[in-house]
Amino acid sequence: MFTLSSREREESKGVSWVKREVKIYISLGILVVAVITLFARLVQLQVVQQEQFGKESEKNSIKKIIETPARGLVIDRNGKVLVDNRPSYTMTITPFQFDKNLIDEIANLAGIDPEDIRDDLADAKGTNRFNPIKIKRDIDFKTISYIEENRDRLKGVSYQVESQRFYPNKFKGSHIFGYDAEITDKMLQESTENYYRQGDLVGITGLERFYEKQLRGEKGSRLILVDVNGREVGSYNDGKNDQKPVNGADLFTSIDADLQEYAEKLMGGRRGAVIAVDPRTGEVLCLVSKPDYDLNAFVGTPDAKEINRLFNHPEKPLFNRVIQTRYPPGSTWKMMMALAAMASGKITPTTTISCPGSFTYGNRTFEDHGGYGAIPVVRAIEVSSNVFFYKLGLMLGIKDYHDYSSMFGFGSRTGIDLPGETRGLLPSQEYFDKVYGVNKWSQGLLVSLGIGQGELGVSPVQMVGYTAAICMDGMYIQPHIVRKIYNSTTGIETPVEVKKNQIDIDKKFFETVKKGMYLVVNGTGTAKNIKNSEYVMAGKTGTAQNPNGNNHSWFVGYAPYGDPKIAVCVLGENAGWGNQFAAPIAAAIMVRFLSGNSVDVFNENSKVEVHD
């Protein structure tokens, strides 16, 4: 094998052919021994024991089944189930065993065209004959029992059970709950834990996504004995090796199902957002983003056409306006300015500022809707004077403007337990230096910022956090939806941690601001149209200038005035004045929550033309 001519040997001085030859023979010797071992074993398995293994593979084989547990439920503050599961049955045919004479009977049973079954079988030709083909989804119990009763005759016909999401209530809650979908290749690759397999359902948006780990539970496995057709004939080793799946944990939320349904109804077909919280705890009572969508569109086998429509809809129904929009807050910002100016000592509650009908800074004139003379801050909030706050903006300066506002959560995420929240935009010295260049921007920018316009961008969830903090005299609590996570299988309760923070501003300044908000509704202010003698509300309207269309309408408020139990923020996109759209809806939600009664929101009386 390894021989060389004498000439080759001579030419190859310095290479020890002989020694190398020995080493090669030793290596080949090891290779031969190893290969003989492998062949001997193969002959033992495939020739000597072939009959035994053949029987084992044909008759009973052990198969490992991965069991995916049902996802956890979502429950409202009164124990009402908001997101449930239900079993869904899919009829299948396994071509290997299926008798084609049964096609008509099966088609009749499933209520489909026999040609469809023939097409499915033709499509499956050339592929795995052991693999069940799905014939019909969501079959009823009558069909299942028919299959069971005629099991021996209907060879190859079976059904699979899957757990599906089920929404038992009339309202949608789409932006709270979110939807699940089959995990994508990209998500599989990016997942750092070794849990998901292809075909698994995973939360994509909303609570389903945020609490994915708690909701999904833990997969289990079962060893079963199956026949050659993959049909289960018993359990292996009496199930001693099985691992039970752990059901997902349930989310006990603070959502009030009744209020949620009512708020969705109030918003109707309009575009905008509503969020209400309990200011004492930060618990979210209802959360609506409009337009919304039907979560059922994502259940089972979603209709690709419908999904595409939702994704490409010009009004962006999948977009959660409560946490993802970034609009200027308009006049609802004025309490922020008042608090910052008082806390930093620029004004006192009694300082009066002269408010003529307009204000000129440099060569630019800023308009107001009226002249009010020399007024203190309470009156300025009540009548929503712009000139007062233009001046306050300039007095305050960018540093105090930014620092005090960030205490109320602006410019950062509130940390609400939903994915995809925006930070908004709170301008600072650094921000303006970056955008315009150092010393290239004028203090005039503060004039617009003073009345909640300009570059400032806030989300409704930030606004409700701010409103709740004002009515609680500076106790800022992170808004959150889930109160506790409880796993009924394991009995483990996971507490939900909520950030709380007492803002360091004197209580008397909050009293001043709250007095102004009281007068907005109960005095001669901009929202006197929503005044309710039984449930005393306080609040502030706002209108965000929109260069691309009609203005956005804001309202923030709380009730009852003396003992706050609910704080609300309503945003109406392109809905005009704050008092015409946002304020009546907010008022109705507050009254509904406190009394349980509906209020006729858009009655003739409430349509008073009042400037903002």
Place this chain on the structure above:
Amino acid sequence: MDRKLFDKFDIILFLAVIGLLVIGIFAIYSATQSSVNNAGFYLKQMTFAIIGLVMVIAVSYLPPRYISSLSYYAYGLGLVLLLMVLVFGRTINGNKSWFFIAGFGIQPSEFAKVATVMAVANFFYKGDEENPKISPLQLLIAAGLVAVPAVLIKLEHDTGTTLVMLSFIVPMLFFAGVSPFILFAVITPVAGIILAFINIYYFYAFLVLLLVILYFMKKHWLISAGVFVLNVLSGFSVNFFYSKLMPYQQNRIMAVFDPSSDPLGSGYNVIQSKVAIGSGGLFGKGFLQGSQTQLKFIPEQWTDFIYCMIGEEFGLIGAGVVIILFVVIIYRLLNNAYLSRNRYMMLTCVGFASLFFFHMFINVGMTIGITPVIGIPLPLVSNGVSSLLSFLLMIGIGMNTYRHKDIFLS
């Protein structure tokens, strides 16, 4: 056809490689075609097999000195990639050895195997084969060259590939000219530890055999006694250290030696794999007709357990052909090592032959239940781009050795 075209072309090696690639693509198709998500695997494997074969031919034409001069750079790159994967890697099936670049999974450990063989060969290429005089320091450095990537791979929890890293160093040192007695003194305690672990009586028999071999080696009695004592101590220390481990750690080690002790984990695969191969018989059940394969009794069969699909659907004939093709590849790599006058190429070929041998023996062995289950792929057959391209790179260098067998490296 012009005979000269194939004169320096190792056509036997090349055809054996193509044979394995084709069988592998059919096997992957069969194991995945019923799955919606993985049905395209065979197309990806086919694409990269073609790209890889082009690379094989290109590499076979490179001047050998280019390859040897690249060795340390390749090794350095391998280490950097292994470090990066430790920091940024993703975990798949418990191994944190994956990178994802533009959606492609890359396993740097596969590339590191090739690079380490090249680095060790480069380290030894200057020695005189008649009289190698390998110093203890050189041995230490060579061991370090292998140990560094091996430890990094172990940190990624990829035990299989770590063992692979240790498989080629002994044959390479042997061919580099390290005294067989030194190698003997290093290997025997390892073998002794494994035997003592399986059964203490195997270990006693091993000690007797060791005494006989030492007697015939006729070394100084002090040295022989030293080797013997080393063996006795290492063998008897096993049970002591084993008893100090936590029960779950003991279970993990037991499962490697005795799969039936872990019927839900690796043991389950071996039981099903044996049924699949055994039921295949002499001629197999036919392509796409294997119930074990098609009913997915073996999870992720297209990777490490691909061989049992071949055994089930193509029978002893198919399973045997695969082994014979491996024998041809290993034989040709050794043959090219033998013929080469370039010590670097000779040593790389020996290292690659060891890698092919170790992978083939362990992988086939675990599917038929005679070797421990450690997750390593069947070269050129298992689904996986990183592994495929790494083994084809070895083939390219092996073919290069044949083409340039008459050229000295100076």
